[in-house]
Amino acid sequence: MPQKKINPTRTPMPEQPAKERIRNFNEVTHGYSEEMAVNEAIRCLQCARPTCIQGCPVNIDIPRFLAHVANQEFQDAIDVIKKTNCLPAITGRVCPQENQCEGVCVLAKKYEPVAIGRVERFVADWEAEHGKPAAVNPAKPSGKKAAVIGAGPAGLTAAADLAKKGHQVTVFEALHKAGGVLSYGIPDFRLPTDVVRREVDYVTSLGVEIKKDFVVGMAATIDELLEEYDAIFIGTGAGLPWFLGLPGENLGGVYSANEYLTRSNLMKAYLFPKYDTPIAIGERVITIGGGNTAMDAARTALRLGARDSIIVYRRSKAEMPARAEEVEHAGQEGVQFHFLTSPVAYHGQKGRVQSLECIKNELGEPDASGRRRPVPVEGSNFQIEADVIIVAIGQSPSPIIAKTTQIDTGKGGILLVDKETMKTSKKGVFAGGDIITGGATVILAMGQAKIAAAAMDEYLRTGIWEKAEEADTESA
C-alpha cells in the first residue's frame, strides 16, 4: 500500500454554537460537506483485515464505503451501507460509535479514529438530497402475511426486510406516530423529525402498511393476530419507565424522562399553546441519571427555558453510559453535573416539588457490571433546589404483551429468544430490540431484527419451526 500522510485529527463537525442552540430545537450538528466527508474518508487506512466491520453490530463494510466516499462515489457508498443497514441517517447520528466501529479503528491506537459515523450520516443525507430514488424491486409475492408489533427501529427493520422478501407486512403501532423512541424519545436537536419520517417513508414505500393507534394486547392479542398472520415479530421496546420509589416522588413537577421527552418531542409541548400538550418549564431542572436519556432530558430543559439544568448521577463521569458526544455537548451548553450523588427524597409544598435531597457517594468495590459501586457517605445529605425533576434511570419492557399471551419471559419482563433466530417460545412468533434486552441501542435493535427477519422468511417459506423448546433461558 502506498504510504500516505494521515491527518492525526478527525475533521471537525460543524455545529451551532452552544449559546445559540440552547434557544432552539434545531439540530446541533450541521453535518459534513462533500469536501469534509472526502477528507475524513481518506484518513481510512483500508486495512487488509479491518477490525471496524466486527465492531459494527450490523457489519457494514466500512472500508468499502469509505473508499467510495474518498473517490466521491457517494451513490456507491450508500449502496454498500444499505446492504446491511436500512436506517443509516439515523444510526450515523445516534450510534455510540466510540464503543463500536470507531472504538476498534486501528488509527485510534495512535491518532483519532476515522469519524465513521459522521461520514455515514453524510452519505445518507446526500442520498436524501441527490440520490436516485431507492430502487424498489418488488419481490415475487410469497402469499404469506407477517405482522410486526411496534414501529421502532427493530420493527421498521424487520418490516423492511420481510417486505423485500415478498411477504405482505402489517405493522401495528400503539402511538399515533411511527418511529418508537426515535419519535417520542430522542429530541429533534439530535435527530430531526424529518430524518425519521424519511426512513419511515422508505419502509412504507416497500409496501409495508403501518396501522397506528393499535395497542396489541388490548385491541387484539398475539393469539388473535396469529389467526390472521403466518408469523409475528414483536419489537415493542422497553417503554416502562422506572421510578426510584423515594418519598415525594408523586409530587407535581416530578417526571419520568419518558413523559418529559414524550411531551416535548412527540406532542411538541415546546410549541405550546400552538400544540395542546403542556409541559412544566422549570427554572431549575434536575435530571437523575447518566445515560443518553438523561442527557436528552437535561438539554431539552435548557431549550424549554430553564435557567439551570443539573444532572445528578450516582457514579463518576467515567462510568456514564451516555454517548461521549452527548456528554460533551451537554457540558458545552451549560448543563451542570453532580457526580457521585444519589437522591434520597423529593421535598415540596402544595403538591409541587421544590428540592431534591441527595447524599454523596464514594466509589467502592466493582459490582456485577464491573463498574465501581457507589457507596453513600453517611451524614453527607444536602439539598438541591428544583421545580422540575426528571427521573432518567432506565426502563424495562411493558408487560402488556406478555400478560395477554402465553410466552416465556425473563428478568425484568424481557422476552426470551433463541439468539440465533430470535424465535420466542411461541410458535410463529419472533422478537428483537429492547423487548429482548431491556434498554439498549438502535443499532443492536436493528441487528436483532435483521436476524429475526431472515429466520422468519425461512419459517414463512418452509413452515418448519424447530428448536422452540430450546428457547434461551438466560436473561441478557
Place this chain on the structure above:
Amino acid sequence: MYRIIHKEILSESVKLFIVEAPVVARKARAGQFVIVRNDEYGERIPLTIADYDSEAGTITLIFQEVGKSTMQMGTFEVGDSYENIAGPLGHATEIENYGKVVMVGGGVGIAPIFPITRALKQAGNQVISIIGARSKELLFWEGRMQEYSDELIVCTDDGSAGRKALVTEPLKEVLEANRDAAKVWAIGPAIMMKFTCLTTKPFNVPTIVSLNTVMVDGTGMCGGCRVAMEGGARFVCVDGPEFDGHIVDWDILLERMSFYRSEEQLATKQWLDHQCKLDKAAEAAE
C-alpha cells in the same frame, strides 16, 4: 380517521358522540377507555367508553367541556373526524353477581357509571343508583339509569332537580338501610369520589372508583398517570382505571390533577378569544 356519526347535547356542557372506531368496538367492555386526539396539534385525552356496538363498529363517547381540547371537541359536528382514537385501554370492570350493589355517578361521571350499572343489573345484581349534579341543566340519563336500577335517587346541589343534596348524603342513608350492600361504584369528579370513599369507609363496603388522571400515552409508557396508594404508586392507564377507593391517596391525586391549571387557563383563554374573533368575522361577513 374516526368519523362522528351522531351528536347529542346531554346537558349544558356535556356532549355525546357516536364515533366509527371498529377496532375499539370489537373488543370494548364496560369500564375501559380510549385515548383520543382532536387533530394534529391535539393532546392525547382519555375518555371512557360509555357504550359500544361491535357490529356497527362504533363507540359512544361523552365528555364535559372543561378546557380548550374538550371545547374544541364540542364544536365537532356529524361527519367530522377525530385524528386518533386508540383503545380499548385499561382493565374492564369485573362484572359478577355480587348481590346488592350501590352505584354513584356525579356530573359527567353518570356517563361511565351507566354501562357498568347495566352490566351489573344484567348479571343479576340488585342495583341501587344515586346520580347527582350541580344543577338540573347538568343532569342527564335519569331514564336510562332508572331502567337498570331497582331504585334511583337523583340529587342536585341547588335542588333544581330531585333532592337538594350532595350524593354522599343519600349514599349514607342507603348504606344504613342496606347493611348487606356488597359493593359500591363511584365515578365522578375526584373530589366527589374522595368523599364517597370517606362515606363508605365506616360501613366497610368495598368501593370501586374509576380514576381519570392526566395521561399522555395511555399504555404504561410515561408514568404521568401515576397515583399514590397503599402499597406504592400505580399507573391508572394499565393498572386501572378502576381501583379500591379506600387505598387511594386522594390529596396527592387532587394536587396532581391541578398541576397544569395555569397552562390550561392560558390555552382555554386563547381558544375562546379565537372563537370570539371567528364569530365577529362571521357577523361582519353577513
